[in-house]
Amino acid sequence: MAEYLGFIHIMGISVTIHENEKARISFAEQAYSELKRQILTNELPHGSQFLEQEIAEQLSMSRTPTREAMVRLANEGLVEVRPRHGMRVLPISPKDMAEVYGIITALESSAAGIIAGMDLSEDGLQSLMKAVDDMDTALERDDLDRWVIADYEFHRQMVVLTGSDRMLQLVDTFRDQIHRVRMTTLHMRPKPYKSNEDHRAVVAAVLAKDVTKARDIQRNHQEMAAKMLIKLLNENHMTHI
Amino acid sequence: MAEYLGFIHIMGISVTIHENEKARISFAEQAYSELKRQILTNELPHGSQFLEQEIAEQLSMSRTPTREAMVRLANEGLVEVRPRHGMRVLPISPKDMAEVYGIITALESSAAGIIAGMDLSEDGLQSLMKAVDDMDTALERDDLDRWVIADYEFHRQMVVLTGSDRMLQLVDTFRDQIHRVRMTTLHMRPKPYKSNEDHRAVVAAVLAKDVTKARDIQRNHQEMAAKMLIKLLNENHMTHI
DNA sequence: ACTTTTAATAACGTATACTTAAACTTATAC
DNA sequence: GTATAAGTTTAAGTATACGTTATTAAAAGT
Missing domain, CATH: 1.20.120.530 (GntR ligand-binding domain-like)
Structure with missing residues (x-):
């Protein structure tokens, strides 16, 4: 599974970074790819839920970039964001x-x-x-x-x-x-x-x-x-x- | 054109609101649908550019929800967001x-x-x-x-x-x-x-x-x-x- | 005049502060 | 004991503050 991840497109991000060292990756971007990685590798299993605060702390950044990442992941259909229940990793039926x-x-x-x-x-x-x-x-x-x-x-x-x-x-x-x-x-x-x-x-x-x-x-x-x-x-x- | 808009799905949002008056529409949501409306009706013509601040003022809200809307529109491919140039309505080739x-x-x-x-x-x-x-x-x-x-x-x-x-x-x-x-x-x-x-x-x-x-x-x-x-x-x- | 360097500006990314209202607790009534 | 109401907590939504850095303007040099 880890090997597979080396090939999937989200890892393309890290490659890009290496090729173009000037472009600094924003916290929002980091949060996005890190969360996505954790979801795809099942590190964050389906059904698990996290508040903005918790994710922010785990990624050692503030809620602002965390939130941006969450919105993007929700748009992609990987998670669901409910107002007072945080972000929930969606199960697949x-x-x-x-x-x-x-x-x-x-x-x-x-x-x-x-x-x-x-x-x-x-x-x-x-x-x-x-x-x-x-x-x-x-x-x-x-x-x-x-x-x-x-x-x-x-x-x-x-x-x-x-x-x-x-x-x-x-x-x-x-x-x-x-x-x-x-x-x-x-x-x-x-x-x-x-x-x-x-x-x-x-x-x-x-x-x-x-x-x-x-x-x-x-x-x-x-x-x-x-x-x-x-x-x-x-x-x-x-x-x- | 105005009539047509009455039927397209973004207007479905306003219908939903009417049906369920409890659900308060967030500023971010408002910003998103208003900007989208303006883009689709050509009120914001292709190529036009706006800074976060400008959009925020025009919608009389702060940059935070404005930004969220911009990210969503960019993900949909309607606009492009470049760091110090604001949001640009994308032309279609x-x-x-x-x-x-x-x-x-x-x-x-x-x-x-x-x-x-x-x-x-x-x-x-x-x-x-x-x-x-x-x-x-x-x-x-x-x-x-x-x-x-x-x-x-x-x-x-x-x-x-x-x-x-x-x-x-x-x-x-x-x-x-x-x-x-x-x-x-x-x-x-x-x-x-x-x-x-x-x-x-x-x-x-x-x-x-x-x-x-x-x-x-x-x-x-x-x-x-x-x-x-x-x-x-x-x-x-x-x-x- | 044209290029290069330096300085000023301000837009964005992020952090933080504030406000609101949903969810939970506790208390009170039946 | 259950149901309802009042009070408390706190997460999310939004506003604002701040630091960084790209861009622009200005100045200096060629």
């Missing part, structure tokens, strides 16, 4: 999973179609194919943590290649919302051989510039994944993760 | 239009497919059909302002019927981003007979429970609309609206 997957499916299937219709650069194609290769190697070695990283890379790279910053920000946000569920179910679900196949098929469709096929495969892949995960949650009575 | 339409297309075509696959309530179907009827009547009377409202209702209702609050919030947000462009181009573009046809066709596909067809028609409709608008912008050298 099967219905939430369905909604979020619905959105990711819509966006990523579109993205697959878009890149199939584009003249992709050699580098772009390579990055996609490398991700699929990594998924295969990881699966061969039975290394699920590595597999998740590669899978994540594939999905993300597909959207990156569309060139739409807005779309990328959206899928990042919504993937974050269900990150916890994906990680906790990772070792409960069947080995994801089908995922690797699907992704290879998408790459093939993209190479063949078959827009419709790329969209359809990606859509079907996501719908199956969502169905499987929701079934898993229901079977194990995990109604709120 | 043809590329922005393409990105935003790309996202709306992905979401709404998915939504069309979802409701085609659902057992819709009688009321739900009626609301969709009424919107199309209103579009027809408006077009007959050459009343474009009314037509926009009906068109807006149709698109929104489709997403409402999916039952996904998240998806609804997304399309609302992204439609707001291009609201200005839609309104300024409304009287420059050819009469939208094709739109009405397309929407009827979507309703037909939904009635026939033809998921793929519903998706395809909606996708095609949006792609055509985007293409037309972007062409219009380029032809008229409106590179930043």
Whole structure:
């Protein structure tokens, strides 16, 4: 899990900082990424609640930047802020999973179609194919943590290649919302051989510039994944993760 | 334009207030909806810039709630906040239009497919059909302002019927981003007979429970609309609206 | 005139102070 | 014993104060 975090986009922030040392990170920004990190790593489990004051103290800053971070996290759907009850880390229900997957499916299937219709650069194609290769190697070695990283890379790279910053920000946000569920179910679900196949098929469709096929495969892949995960949650009575 | 605003979702806030008079609207909330209103109605034109202090004074409140509103508007993509230059209302370029339409297309075509696959309530179907009827009547009377409202209702209702609050919030947000462009181009573009046809066709596909067809028609409709608008912008050298 | 350095200004980020009202306690009545 | 009312506490919302630093203006040098 820790390794996985090294790759997800919120960590991109720290990289940016390193590259541009002049830009000082504001307390508000620090609070935002630190809280987000804690939520994604389950350090702050779902349902846990904290008052502005408490968070401020834990981060050793005043309530002002803390509050700003809380508002942003609430807008992203990771927490809920109720007037006198502080910030509560939101649990994910099967219905939430369905909604979020619905959105990711819509966006990523579109993205697959878009890149199939584009003249992709050699580098772009390579990055996609490398991700699929990594998924295969990881699966061969039975290394699920590595597999998740590669899978994540594939999905993300597909959207990156569309060139739409807005779309990328959206899928990042919504993937974050269900990150916890994906990680906790990772070792409960069947080995994801089908995922690797699907992704290879998408790459093939993209190479063949078959827009419709790329969209359809990606859509079907996501719908199956969502169905499987929701079934898993229901079977194990995990109604709120 | 003023009439149109009566229907868009930010006005839903004032309705909510009326229904539940106990809930006091915070200054931050007031600032947010007032600023948003001013941006959408072009009262604050694109490119205009304001310091925190100035906005605070104009809204007769302190910088604290003002700032919170600015952060939210920036997250929504309506404004940009640069440290010592205040809040700047973002202009929309043809590329922005393409990105935003790309996202709306992905979401709404998915939504069309979802409701085609659902057992819709009688009321739900009626609301969709009424919107199309209103579009027809408006077009007959050459009343474009009314037509926009009906068109807006149709698109929104489709997403409402999916039952996904998240998806609804997304399309609302992204439609707001291009609201200005839609309104300024409304009287420059050819009469939208094709739109009405397309929407009827979507309703037909939904009635026939033809998921793929519903998706395809909606996708095609949006792609055509985007293409037309972007062409219009380029032809008229409106590179930043 | 044009560039570079220095000084002044003020906008933002953050901390703190204040106010209000929701939630909790205690007390009182039934 | 329960319900209601009065009192108390305190978290959040807002205002204000303060320090830092980017920007602008001014001045000095070329």
